[in-house]
Amino acid sequence: MLESLQDGLQSAFKTLRGQGRLTESNMREGLKLVENALLEADVSYDVVKAFMQDISDKAVGQDVLKSLKPEQQLVGIVNEALIELLGGDSDPTLHLKQDVTVLMMCGLQGAGKTTTCGKLARLIGQDGKKALLCAADLQRPAAVDQLHIVGKSVDTPVYSEPGATDPIAVCQNAVKHARENGIDVVILDTAGRLAIDEELMQQLKTIDLKVHPDKAFLVVDGMTGQDAVNSAKAFNNALDLNGVIMTKLDGDARGGALLSVKQVTGVPIKFIGTSEHMDGLEPFHPDRFASRILGMGDIQSMFEMA
């Protein structure tokens, strides 16, 4: 239904060709189509609302260019604004310190934290640094086993304490172990939790306070819908996030929740997960992601056709 944004816009602007100005009334239908496309991509309602106001302000009053069709002109404006919002400060590096760098992964249940820990460890290993995975999920059955298997597959040691019940102590001990063993980066695999689970959110804050991770990354499922704003806000309030990683983008999810998360947290988007395998982590490209959200494939080529 969404490949049709382009078709829809074409017919919406049938009557407006190489003449006049973009006005509120001749844009109404086109803007409505863009709004629906963003909602269908799971961008949250209030983010869409603010974004559309911004687009309308930018577009209305512009002369319809001779060289472009009006729908191209609108898509161009939308695309540019999306890229700016998503990636003004995009920065796919981890900024490792000389000393031990501690990265903490957090997020809702099943988002892809443990898998992403492995992917990051692999990346760090490729840079010639030594990573240590820390099994801080003492909740989910076999979470520690899972991390051990993941660690093995990326040649990275795993710190875990059999029978442990306090994740905070495990994290502290892992960092100590890292300092004593010449490890460069410790990656904390925390348990999944709901943003409204006060006890578990408090536990994250305590880890933050006592273990002092250098970076806290929120792992977000690429298929997330409108709720993205609620959880991102809560995790950001608890931890002052330093980055976002969106997973499971190897399917057909449009990933519009990433725009919502970006808007409410303001933190840079670091990587995207594109496979269950350990090599499925890619740097974030705002331009590609904007096309994905709009469901328009390659927007650049649309302009070349003009």
Next chain:
Amino acid sequence: EKTRRLLNTDIRDLFKAEGSLVDEELLDDIFAILIRTDMGAGPANQIKDRIARDFRGRVVHTEDILKNIQDELSGLMQQDQEPIKMAAEGPTVILVVGVNGAGKTTSIAKLTRWFIDQGNSVVLGAGDTFRAAASEQLSIWAERLGATIVRGEPGSDPASVAFRAVDEGINQNADVVIIDTAGRLQTQKNLMTQLDKMRRVIGKKIEAAPHEVLLVLDATAGQNGISQAKGFSDAAQCTGIVLTKLDGTAKGGVVVPIRKEFELPVKFIGVGEKPEDLTRFDPEAFCNALFAAP
């Protein structure tokens, strides 16, 4: 700012006791609340248009509009009395499918508990031979709950695990066999074909099996849920949905268009990570919660 505030209020607060004028602004506010449920722009626009048609320019009372929307939605979401059709004889075989991390394995633990509480014996098939420690995860649940488990080596053929699990169910004269599968995205053709193979292998043991194919859907999912329902139904002929993670702030409203388009009923909801955190789907309660403040 107004929108933000409204997004945090119950739809009921939109309507003053003395009634409110149904105008463009009010319609937009209702639209926002509908969208927030994840039902999607299409269904939300339809409902909004209908309210506009029936009520525009009139002063309405909360109950009128609310009843209107909720009645329609819970009517749509009605389902059979019995969530699981038990086989007339021999074990009832249930295949559990869904995207990565949706809550399949945990939902199997919950279903196991549900069946055991009703006096049924359960055999589990650890058909996820792919994900790290997936079979360990299910084994822990099997042990805690008192179910038999059939496992395979990591990387082995999931269809053969399914076959052996059904076999074990028959041998033990078990009431229920539940088979776990690896998470997969509906766009992964090969992996989706594998589900069909599992179905066929199970069918060789018991002709009518699998009796149920449950799609596990994460309530935090947005519009991709529709694609999931389509992809998994096409590949594995799903008979119902288990909607998980409804204990969070997500509403799970994507099951509304799914019910409309694919006639796929929600059978159970998951409301936590423990085996007892499963309940039968209740259309009225679900539709009321759709509009509750987060």
